[in-house]
Amino acid sequence: xxxxxxxxxxxxxxxxxxxxxxxxxxxxxxxxxxxxxxxxxxxxxxxxxxxxxxxxxxxxxxxxxxxxxxxxxxxxxxxxxxxxxxxxxxxxxxxxxxxxxxxxxxxxxxxxxxxxxxxxxxxxxxxxxxxxxxxxxxxxxxxxxxxxxxxxxxxxxxxxxxxxxxxxxxxxxxxxxxxxxxxxxxxxxxxxxxxxxxxxxxxxxxxxxxxxxxxxxxxxxxxxxxxxxxxxxxxxxxxxxxxxxxxxxxxxxxxxxxxxxxxxxxxxxxxxxxxxxxxxxxxxxxxxxxxxxxxxxxxxxxxxxxxxxxxxxxxxxxxxxxxxxxxxxxxxxxxxxxxxxxxxxxxxxxxxxxxxxxxxxxxxxxxxxxxxxxxxxxxxxxxxxxxxxxxxxxxxxxxxxxxxxxxxxxxxxxxxxxxxxxxxxxxxxxxxxxxxxxxxxxxxxxxxxxxxxxxxxxxxxxxxxxxxxxxxxxxxxxxxxxxxxxxxxxxxxxxxxxxxxxxxxxxxxxxxxxxxxxxxxxxxxxxxxxxxxxxxxxxxxxxxxxxxxxxxxxxxxxxxxxxxxxxxxxxxxxxxxxxxxxxxxxxxxxxxxxxxxxxxxxxxxxxxxxxxxxxxxxxxxxxxxxxxxxxxxxxxxxxxxxxxxxxxxxxxxxxxxxxxxxxxxxxxxxxxxxxxxxxxxxxxxxxxxxxxxxxxxxxxxxxxxxxxxxxxxxxxxxxxxxxxxxxxxxxxxxxxxxxxxxxxxxxxxxxxxxxxxxxxxxxxxxxxxxxxxxxxxxxxxxxxx
Amino acid sequence: xxxxxxxxxxxxxxxxxxxxxxxxxxxxxxxxxxxxxxxxxxxxxxxxxxxxxxxxxxxxxxxxxxxxxxxxxxxxxxxxxxxxxxxxxxxxxxxxxxxxxxxxxxxxxxx
Numbered sequence: 001x002x003x004x005x006x007x008x009x010x011x012x013x014x015x016x017x018x019x020x021x022x023x024x025x026x027x028x029x030x031x032x033x034x035x036x037x038x039x040x041x042x043x044x045x046x047x048x049x050x051x052x053x054x055x056x057x058x059x060x061x062x063x064x065x066x067x068x069x070x071x072x073x074x075x076x077x078x079x080x081x082x083x084x085x086x087x088x089x090x091x092x093x094x095x096x097x098x099x100x101x102x103x104x105x106x107x108x109x110x111x112x113x114x115x116x117x118x119x120x121x122x123x124x125x126x127x128x129x130x131x132x133x134x135x136x137x138x139x140x141x142x143x144x145x146x147x148x149x150x151x152x153x154x155x156x157x158x159x160x161x162x163x164x165x166x167x168x169x170x171x172x173x174x175x176x177x178x179x180x181x182x183x184x185x186x187x188x189x190x191x192x193x194x195x196x197x198x199x200x201x202x203x204x205x206x207x208x209x210x211x212x213x214x215x216x217x218x219x220x221x222x223x224x225x226x227x228x229x230x231x232x233x234x235x236x237x238x239x240x241x242x243x244x245x246x247x248x249x250x251x252x253x254x255x256x257x258x259x260x261x262x263x264x265x266x267x268x269x270x271x272x273x274x275x276x277x278x279x280x281x282x283x284x285x286x287x288x289x290x291x292x293x294x295x296x297x298x299x300x301x302x303x304x305x306x307x308x309x310x311x312x313x314x315x316x317x318x319x320x321x322x323x324x325x326x327x328x329x330x331x332x333x334x335x336x337x338x339x340x341x342x343x344x345x346x347x348x349x350x351x352x353x354x355x356x357x358x359x360x361x362x363x364x365x366x367x368x369x370x371x372x373x374x375x376x377x378x379x380x381x382x383x384x385x386x387x388x389x390x391x392x393x394x395x396x397x398x399x400x401x402x403x404x405x406x407x408x409x410x411x412x413x414x415x416x417x418x419x420x421x422x423x424x425x426x427x428x429x430x431x432x433x434x435x436x437x438x439x440x441x442x443x444x445x446x447x448x449x450x451x452x453x454x455x456x457x458x459x460x461x462x463x464x465x466x467x468x469x470x471x472x473x474x475x476x477x478x479x480x481x482x483x484x485x486x487x488x489x490x491x492x493x494x495x496x497x498x499x500x501x502x503x504x505x506x507x508x509x510x511x512x513x514x515x516x517x518x519x520x521x522x523x524x525x526x527x528x529x530x531x532x533x534x535x536x537x538x539x540x541x542x543x544x545x546x547x548x549x550x551x552x553x554x555x556x557x558x559x560x561x562x563x564x565x566x567x568x569x570x571x572x573x574x575x576x577x578x579x580x581x582x583x584x585x586x587x588x589x590x591x592x593x594x595x596x597x598x599x600x601x602x603x604x605x606x607x608x609x610x611x612x613x614x615x616x617x618x619x620x621x622x623x624x625x626x627x628x629x630x631x632x633x634x635x636x637x638x639x640x641x642x643x644x645x646x647x648x649x650x651x652x653x654x655x656x657x658x659x660x661x662x663x664x665x666x667x668x669x670x671x672x673x674x675x676x677x678x679x680x681x682x683x684x685x686x687x688x689x690x691x692x693x694x695x696x697x698x699x700x701x702x703x704x705x706x707x708x709x710x711x712x713x714x715x716x717x718x719x720x721x722x723x724x725x726x727x728x729x730x731x732x733x734x735x736x737x738x739x740x741x742x743x744x745x746x747x748x749x750x751x752x753x754x755x756x757x758x759x760x761x762x763x764x765x766x767x768x769x770x771x772x773x774x775x776x777x778x779x780x781x782x783x784x785x
Numbered sequence: 786x787x788x789x790x791x792x793x794x795x796x797x798x799x800x801x802x803x804x805x806x807x808x809x810x811x812x813x814x815x816x817x818x819x820x821x822x823x824x825x826x827x828x829x830x831x832x833x834x835x836x837x838x839x840x841x842x843x844x845x846x847x848x849x850x851x852x853x854x855x856x857x858x859x860x861x862x863x864x865x866x867x868x869x870x871x872x873x874x875x876x877x878x879x880x881x882x883x884x885x886x887x888x889x890x891x892x893x894x895x896x
Contacts, residue, residue, distance in 0.1 A: 016844075125855045153874075157859060160859040160864055163860070164860045189866075189867070190870070193864065193865075194864065236867060243866065244819070245819070284821055285822050287818055292816060292819065295816070327817075
């Protein structure tokens with residue numbers, strides 16, 4: 001034992017006197033050697049002292065396994081001091097993994113049956129701490145006997161040992177279940193505490209026990225009521241609350257019994273209300289009981305009024321000056337916000353105040369709770385608060401805050417403009433922390449809000465001019481400036497103060513983004529494409545843009561190089577197509593990453609077969625279309641005449657085209673009729689998958705000074721061919737190159753008979769009706785072979 | 786001030802009393818505030834036994850502290866919270882040795 005042994009005191013003082021780790025180790029090793037020698041000699045008188053020293057050394061973290069057998073010898077001794085140290089050693093040094101532990105079973109059995117209370121207490125304590133399954137099975141009868149003993153000191157320990165036994169050997173629950181109800185009638189708080197714990201353990205393990213113990217709910221309610229309503233009792237009162245530990249345990253058991261069970265819940269309702277209102281909350285003990293009450297109310301089938309009371313209690317906790325109570329309240333409210341949303345909403349201002357906490361874990365919980373509380377009615381106010389928080393919050397919370405704000409804005413945005421403003425604000429304050437798809441989402445959003453194009457591009461330009469380091473912002477801004485550059489230069493937009501922006505400034509800004517070392521390769525790609533688009537939007541000449549593009553033709557980054565080369569060739573060889581290719585993009589499909597420009601390029605091949613009119617096809621796919629046309633692929637009939645293919649194979653070698661079977665050469669168009677400025681052209685398509693089919697598009701154009709009205713075109717073919725006329729696009733061709741009329745003929749020619757076509761035209765021109773019948777000569781051979 | 790540190794499925798709740806730290810590890814079923822009360826109760830018991838307990842008391846009298854703790858907690862469940870009942874066995878134990886004990890601690894209450 002510690003007290004009489006100066007040696008142990010000396011040891012402790014020596015250890016504390018050691019200046020360094022090495023010195024301490026030396027002292028301890030020397031002492032351990034002594035102890036080992038003493039164990040070997042088997043000195044019974046001082047054995048407990050040696051073991052006590054060993055336990056001290058063990059507490060410091062040094063190995064002490066050689067003391068295990070000594071524990072056994074000490075436990076078997078008849079002196080209490082020996083037994084005491086022996087059992088303590090057993091608790092600290094022995095556990096299930098060592099075989100030696102089974103050897104103490106016999107000693108424990110003896111001690112339990114001898115009837116000396118302190119010894120029994122020791123044995124029970126040790127058994128409940130390190131008893132393995134075999135030990136528990138062996139000693140269960142003894143413990144059961146002790147449950148019924150008169151002395152409360154031993155009984156309370158026996159009950160808790162039973163709890164441990166049930167955990168290790170669930171079959172023993174049948175042994176310990178019957179005495180429980182009887183034990184509840186005891187008045188000794190220690191026994192009550194133990195019994196409640198035992199019942200809780202039994203109920204958690206088996207639903208049958210749960211049903212069995214629902215009967216005792218009235219009794220528990222009675223016990224708790226007595227506790228709450230009794231006045232000050234010297235025995236158990238802690239800071240004014242009588243035995244808060246017992247109260248908390250009873251409340252916990254009531255929670256388990258009342259869960260999903262109407263009848264029990266109803267019995268408890270009054271009591272819970274009483275506890276909630278009567279408990280004194282000036283000290284922590286009262287708060288602990290109150291908190292447990294709140295948890296119980298939320299878990300059982302309680303009345304609505306009671307639930308509101310519980311949430312209000314939590315709200316009061318939020319105002320408490322003690323940080324820990326606020327933390328606990330925030331955590332619980334977070335759990336409740338799904339089920340009792342409206343009740344928690346009432347405390348929204350307090351929660352928002354908690355965002356300003358200095359403690360990181362508190363502010364994180366406040367942030368989560370605030371985000372959960374956003375709904376359509378309070379979204380504007382909440383967003384303001386959250387954005388203010390975003391500016392000042394610590395960096396590790398920024399990502400969560402930003403993505404939370406963006407999600408909430410998406411769900412509850414009252415107007416598009418507000419939504420765009422919010423996202424813009426988030427990008428400028430926490431741009432580096434947003435998720436990757438925020439860029440795509442914002443682009444899609446801006447694209448969809450047509451009326452806000454001018455406004456968005458202006459704001460983005462301002463933001464970009466200030467700061468080009470936030471990559472998501474730069475990407476979105478570059479895209480917008482490229483798309484809506486003409487709106488930017490117009491100079492007037494009613495929603496922001498007018499800003500005179502020069503063409504050169506815009507180009508300079510984009511170049512700056514291109515050259516900046518802060519820009520990611522993807523950002524550079526955006527900027528380059530934006531510059532290219534501006535070449536059609538801006539009025540000035542494109543020398544500057546052409547220069548920049550040609551510089552990047554030799555860029556080390558392959559992606560940029562590819563783009564630059566493509567754009568450069570666009571300038572040099574296909575300048576007439578540039579305007580159509582770089583027209584405004586249509587609204588993108590919102591299906592995740594496929595909304596990206598890059599992903600669409602891979603879908604371009606699939607889009608070739610779509611019959612959409614050309615100007616609205618995405619520019620990337622048009623580029624590939626162009627290259628496929630050079631190869632001679634089908635698809636040319638769908639493009640308006642300016643895009644007719646001009647064979648040029650140069651580009652084919654520079655770029656990887658998807659491998660396709662060599663398509664047939666395109667059939668040249670034919671002008672079949674001309675009179676006073678009115679022209680009729682025929683263009684032919686032979687789709688490769690159906691060799692018998694021939695599609696002819698007849699296009700009527702008018703370059704004269706008078707309109708052509710009531711235009712009708714009819715056709716006839718030889719009997720061996722089948723002809724199908726589709727409805728014309730209209731019957732009026734306005735003067736001076738107005739919108740032409742197109743009409744599609746479908747001719748089926750399975751026998752490959754020579755094609756002959758007779759056309760009849762009727763229309764009104766210069767207030768005269770014209771009728772023309774003629775046969776088409778010079779039909780190309782490829783159209784029917 | 787006590788604080789909790791969460792670590793997947795269990796928490797550490799600690800309280801500092803001058804140079805003494807008391808750390809309790811609990812799982813999800815326990816509530817923080819109840820554990821705080823428990824820590825406080827434990828310290829008060831120690832206080833009553835050692836009169837104005839300090840870290841050194843605990844070190845030099847480790848086994849007594851263990852006895853007290855074993856009276857309060859049994860395998861993770863609270864057994865007894867009443868101060869007198871907790872200290873009763875301890876005092877009975879050391880009645881025979883009170884002389885030596887007294888020589889170490891001059892302000893020893895007489896029981």
